[in-house]
Amino acid sequence: EIVLTQSPGTLSLSPGERATLSCRANQSVSSSYLAWYQRNPGQAPRVLIYDASTRATGIPDRFSGSGSGTDFTLTISRLEPEDSAVYYCQQYGSSPRTFGQGTKLEIK
């Protein structure tokens, strides 16, 4: 089973700053089949990035994904107040399709 470890656990930044979220796998993620999701209370999760770096439909270009193999990054440039949420990575290249434990992003 691929274990995904996200860091940091919590990130507190101001509007306009850049957020860098990390997702590290204990073994290589097949074909960079890794996605990032945003989870807000009371709402269903929303996919931001899939295939490690492809922005999903309707996602602002402030969100970008990078990485391959075992190290992946979600970058949010020019933070806005509505970016406050918990962010999860998930690999879907092998079964079980595991999630990371999440990074909570707080906007000051």
Added chain:
Amino acid sequence: QVQLVQSGTQVKKPGDSVKVSCKASGYTFTNFDISWVRQAPGQGLEWMGWISTYNGNTNYAQKLQGRVTMTTDTSTSTAYMELRNLRSDDTAMYFCARGWELTHWGQGTLVTVSS
């Protein structure tokens, strides 16, 4: 537009079973797998498994093997997730989602297990 609409809140007792439905619209149902994901209170997202809407093949999370069954009814474009022998730690919000990349999600179904 693509929509996944789930059935409503359910309250169950330990040992009961629950069956959650997920009705798809706005696309060809058999072109995309359906995955099920849950989130217990205060916990992260947990992948439960997926079902091929094309041929009915399934893949379940190890910890749920023997208790979960995922099915589809292609005539109504509906996916189902049944969880048996419920325990208190099965209390969670349950989501269905489309495709490998989970591009579209249902609104969630709250299942509470309590004696």
